[in-house]
Amino acid sequence: MTAVTEPFAAEAAGRALAGGVKPRRYGSWYVAEHRIRGMRSYLKTLLVTSVGNPLVYLFALGVGLASLIDKNLGPNGFNGVSYLAFVAPALLATAAVTVAAEECTYPIMMGFKWNPIFFGMNAAPITGNQIVNGVFISVLVRIIPTCVIYFLVMLLFGAVPSPWGALTILVATFTGLSVGLVIAAYTSRIVDDKGQMAMIMRFGITPMFLFSGTFFPLSQMPIFLQWIGWISPLWHGTQLGRVLSYGAVEPAWLSALHVLYPAALCVWGWTTTQRVVTRRLNK
Amino acid sequence: MSPPVITAKSLTKKYKEFAAVDGISFEVAPGESFGLLGPNGAGKSTTMRMVGAVSTRTSGDLSILGLDPNEHGPEVRSQLGVVPQQDNLDMELRVRDNLIVYGRYFGLSHAQCGRKADELLEFAQLTDRAKAKVDDLSGGMKRRLTIARSLMNDPRILLLDEPTTGLDPQARHILWDRLFRLKEQGTTLVLTTHYMDEAEQLCDRLVVVDKGRIMAEGAPADLIKQYSTREVVEVRFGSDRNADVARRLAGVGERLEVLPDRILIYSEDGDAELALIAEMGLEPITSLVRRSSLEDVFLRLTGRSLIE
Ligand SMILES: Nc1ncnc2c1ncn2[C@@H]1O[C@H](COP(=O)(O)OP(=O)(O)O)[C@@H](O)[C@H]1O
Ligand SMILES: [Mg+2]
Numbered sequence: 001m002t003a004v005t006e007p008f009a010a011e012a013a014g015r016a017l018a019g020g021v022k023p024r025r026y027g028s029w030y031v032a033e034h035r036i037r038g039m040r041s042y043l044k045t046l047l048v049t050s051v052g053n054p055l056v057y058l059f060a061l062g063v064g065l066a067s068l069i070d071k072n073l074g075p076n077g078f079n080g081v082s083y084l085a086f087v088a089p090a091l092l093a094t095a096a097v098t099v100a101a102e103e104c105t106y107p108i109m110m111g112f113k114w115n116p117i118f119f120g121m122n123a124a125p126i127t128g129n130q131i132v133n134g135v136f137i138s139v140l141v142r143i144i145p146t147c148v149i150y151f152l153v154m155l156l157f158g159a160v161p162s163p164w165g166a167l168t169i170l171v172a173t174f175t176g177l178s179v180g181l182v183i184a185a186y187t188s189r190i191v192d193d194k195g196q197m198a199m200i201m202r203f204g205i206t207p208m209f210l211f212s213g214t215f216f217p218l219s220q221m222p223i224f225l226q227w228i229g230w231i232s233p234l235w236h237g238t239q240l241g242r243v244l245s246y247g248a249v250e251p252a253w254l255s256a257l258h259v260l261y262p263a264a265l266c267v268w269g270w271t272t273t274q275r276v277v278t279r280r281l282n283k
Numbered sequence: 284m285s286p287p288v289i290t291a292k293s294l295t296k297k298y299k300e301f302a303a304v305d306g307i308s309f310e311v312a313p314g315e316s317f318g319l320l321g322p323n324g325a326g327k328s329t330t331m332r333m334v335g336a337v338s339t340r341t342s343g344d345l346s347i348l349g350l351d352p353n354e355h356g357p358e359v360r361s362q363l364g365v366v367p368q369q370d371n372l373d374m375e376l377r378v379r380d381n382l383i384v385y386g387r388y389f390g391l392s393h394a395q396c397g398r399k400a401d402e403l404l405e406f407a408q409l410t411d412r413a414k415a416k417v418d419d420l421s422g423g424m425k426r427r428l429t430i431a432r433s434l435m436n437d438p439r440i441l442l443l444d445e446p447t448t449g450l451d452p453q454a455r456h457i458l459w460d461r462l463f464r465l466k467e468q469g470t471t472l473v474l475t476t477h478y479m480d481e482a483e484q485l486c487d488r489l490v491v492v493d494k495g496r497i498m499a500e501g502a503p504a505d506l507i508k509q510y511s512t513r514e515v516v517e518v519r520f521g522s523d524r525n526a527d528v529a530r531r532l533a534g535v536g537e538r539l540e541v542l543p544d545r546i547l548i549y550s551e552d553g554d555a556e557l558a559l560i561a562e563m564g565l566e567p568i569t570s571l572v573r574r575s576s577l578e579d580v581f582l583r584l585t586g587r588s589l590i591e
Binding site: 022119 | 349
């Protein structure tokens, strides 16, 4: 029956060509949509942590530790501002980095292995590059609200002296993304889980958090440890955040570097992840 | 005759030096139900991935709906439904949501996805599980959900890689029934299996593959007619005596096949052969006469059984 009514090959091909138009154009967004739907099941946890985190950190460091430091150095004795204002942009950037690292480790490895949805997407008209784009869009969808909430809590604690401070949301998002993309370039090629994820946290994220001028200026660290700051996107993001949030003074070339370096990491991470994912899907 | 929906010529896939698919050629007509029958490692899944436009061929020609999947991967895939050997449903989503997100990949609107999802849940007999977690489904239900998912885009060609492997007999029969329906509706099916009964049930035409090559091609009944006899006598004398007895059975039936645990005697009239064996004074521990199957065809072509 069908054999008779089946149209000519040209028409079948024509339908296929038409069927590819929307997926080619919007495929990345479909992937992001899928992942965001997946996040809905733990939305409550996400909300609680993204509100709870800044409250706890700013209270402990900004109010507890800061009162001690400010008592010794005077209210504006730290880099010309209160300790709270000094540390807040760093904490904000750190929050973005933490979320990005979370979203770029297990979810990417899982997509190939424990919950191999990437293969399912690819069997539909979605390309490897689109899968990567979609994942990164969904990472942004997690980072941005986290940063906005963090910033609002910072305002609440009076930790943002300058009106330019709102731009730290952008800077932190960008910082988080640059770290996430570099991690993704690595996790996308992991075939067997031998605890690499814990290693990334222990030897990547944690030292970065401690040695990126987060709690005290990088210049106060021993010189042989300062390189960690220079290669750490978190330091660059933190410094740029300080420029915007309280007008920290630094040469213009250094501010430019704070933008260019993470941007370069983003480009490298994004294209590398795309290449790795595409290769792994094409078995 | 309308042109074939799939044309493969000398299709080859090599992993380093090893040819997983070694120059196979076949065509599939629209509305046809076409099978690849072969043991584990024959290259069935590799072939399906190439036909599914996700794996680049090493050499040969491949045309799906008149398009080369190398150049038009997403376009080709927009017209396919794929049921992979390993389910890749999203465990983090509920049953119905799995269908919705999948439909979106083809550019369907949310409303279209919702309607289609409900219709297919009905078809897959999963309506009452719509809100369940995928993890809580049985193997057979997961498989049916995967089939439902593959139908979200009303595919022109449905690719099924070992659709019932690992399922219990009842789950298999439910699944076969669903596939029969699709076949009746005129969907082009391409399926792989290492179950000869599945191939006989579902395929209009099939190729027998082994080690990446096609050993034979035809309708199941024709293949049996061509490569086997009408009936087969299976006799067991105990594994230590089989080889010995086989020597004395030379000349009985048209052909003998000696397996470790039993002897197969190929014949047009099994009962007559059994009588002959009794006359010779040989007393098998067990004996049975059955019709020839694709298993016998495979054995004849390769000297090995399909399973194991
Ligand atoms: N990605 C791969 N890399 C290397 N070898 C592979 C790969 N995929 C399959 N093979 C090999 O190719 C052969 C055919 O595999 P496959 O197509 O999965 O067979 P089947 O589906 O018939 O069981 C097997 O020997 C398998 O080990
Ligand atoms: Mg297989």
